[in-house]
Amino acid sequence: MKVGIVGATGYAGQELVRLIIQHPKAELAWITSNTYKGKDYHRCYGNYTKIYEATCLEQDLEKLCQEVDVIFLATPHGLSSSLINKDLLDTVKIIDLSADFRLKDKEDYKNWYNQEHTNPSLLKDAVYGLCELNREQVKKAQLIANPGCYPTASILGVYPLLKEQLIDHQSILIDAKSGVSGAGRAPRLGTHYNEVNESTKAYGIGTHRHTAEIEEQYSYACDEKTIINFTPHLVPMHRGILATAYATLKENYSYDDIKAIYNQYYSQEKFVRVLDKDYFPETRWVKGSNYCDIGFKIDERTNRIVVVSAIDNLIKGAAGQAVQNLNILYDLEEDLGLEQIPVFM
Numbered sequence: 001m002k003v004g005i006v007g008a009t010g011y012a013g014q015e016l017v018r019l020i021i022q023h024p025k026a027e028l029a030w031i032t033s034n035t036y037k038g039k040d041y042h043r044c045y046g047n048y049t050k051i052y053e054a055t056c057l058e059q060d061l062e063k064l065c066q067e068v069d070v071i072f073l074a075t076p077h078g079l080s081s082s083l084i085n086k087d088l089l090d091t092v093k094i095i096d097l098s099a100d101f102r103l104k105d106k107e108d109y110k111n112w113y114n115q116e117h118t119n120p121s122l123l124k125d126a127v128y129g130l131c132e133l134n135r136e137q138v139k140k141a142q143l144i145a146n147p148g149c150y151p152t153a154s155i156l157g158v159y160p161l162l163k164e165q166l167i168d169h170q171s172i173l174i175d176a177k178s179g180v181s182g183a184g185r186a187p188r189l190g191t192h193y194n195e196v197n198e199s200t201k202a203y204g205i206g207t208h209r210h211t212a213e214i215e216e217q218y219s220y221a222c223d224e225k226t227i228i229n230f231t232p233h234l235v236p237m238h239r240g241i242l243a244t245a246y247a248t249l250k251e252n253y254s255y256d257d258i259k260a261i262y263n264q265y266y267s268q269e270k271f272v273r274v275l276d277k278d279y280f281p282e283t284r285w286v287k288g289s290n291y292c293d294i295g296f297k298i299d300e301r302t303n304r305i306v307v308v309s310a311i312d313n314l315i316k317g318a319a320g321q322a323v324q325n326l327n328i329l330y331d332l333e334e335d336l337g338l339e340q341i342p343v344f345m
């Protein structure tokens with residue numbers, strides 16, 4: 001199938017370009033950029049020299065949509081929703097990497113994103129593209145809301161426990177860390193080298209917009225309105241998310257009881273690796289890959305379970321999951337074009 005990428009010059013867009021040009025069944029028909037329109041892509045990202053030297057086009061989706069089957073939007077929230085309309089969706093499938101179609105309720109969007117949703121009538125049609133949970137809906141979707149990076153790690157880690165009612169759904173705390181690429185390529189005071197290197201900080205305590213996304217998916221999982229504490233941290237590394245979730249167990253389950261549940265949900269999943277007892281995920285073991293690693297420990301003293309999950313924010317947390325969704329849409333093997341072994345260093 002032919003695909004186009006809007007926002008190909010951003011970090012997530014750049015990873016999409018890398019994955020799509022190596023995908024055996026996808027052809028990258030065009031890329032667009034505002035800032036770099038008319039410029040060759042390898043002038044933005046030197047790693048593409050002699051590999052992909054296409055010129056960035058102006059973002060005229062009405063015209064460009066005629067040339068492709070699927071459009072990826074790797075653009076900021078607020079912008080993505082303004083680019084989509086019914087006519088476009090009648091012509092192409094859209095995989096939106098932004099947050100614009102992840103929350104079902106426009107009021108939630110307004111409250112957490114501090115802006116009105118520009119296209120609320122399309123919210124009901126969008127499918128939340130967390131592949132392992134929603135693949136049947138993804139197959140039929142015209143508009144896919146690719147999940148956020150923190151939510152992908154946080155939801156995959158806790159989902160089986162909530163779905164099987166093993167934990168008190170109101171007891172969940174999540175402490176998550178992200179590499180700086182999560183903040184995108186545009187330079188900002190809070191993310192430049194001197195501000196980030198040799199330091200770690202919490203941010204968005206109680207207000208981070210991914211809280212709503214995680215809460216909504218947790219609520220669907222356990223069928224009860226769920227509220228969590230979510231605290232993200234910025235750590236001085238390029239990529240990676242490590243999410244540590246804490247929850248109170250409803251009964252005295254053994255390690256083997258819980259492991260059996262995780263196996264039930266994930267043993268057939270190519271991209272979810274539930275680690276052996278007393279092994280815990282590290283961002284370096286998933287770096288550059290579409291894997292989500294999960295490890296857990298039961299703290300018998302407190303009767304709480306601690307679940308650790310790790311992903312690469314730009315791959316399983318963004319471009320990789322978007323390509324996994326593309327594969328599901330076209331009934332292809334889910335790992336097509338996503339076989340990369342983690343790079344470790």
Ligand SMILES: NC(=O)C1=CN([C@@H]2O[C@H](COP(=O)(O)OP(=O)(O)OC[C@H]3O[C@@H](n4cnc5c(N)ncnc54)[C@H](OP(=O)(O)O)[C@@H]3O)[C@@H](O)[C@H]2O)C=CC1
Binds near residue numbers: 186318
């Ligand atoms: N980084 C990450 O880890 C993750 C990112 N995401 C989401 O993916 C999307 C892209 O993020 P990321 O790549 O990090 O961001 P970047 O800031 O690195 O890139 C943003 C992209 O959007 C384009 N863009 C910005 N403003 C406009 C505009 N007004 N009109 C057209 N294009 C515009 C930029 O194009 P140009 O500068 O060429 O004009 C650039 O290509 C966001 O919605 C983000 O939330 C989701 C999960 C993880």
Ligand SMILES: CC(=O)N[C@@H](CCC(=O)OP(=O)(O)O)C(=O)O
Binds near residue numbers: 097178181
């Ligand atoms: C480190 C960092 O700044 N991370 C970003 C989240 C990543 C992102 O791109 O947001 P969406 O998943 O909603 O699209 C943040 O906290 O705002």
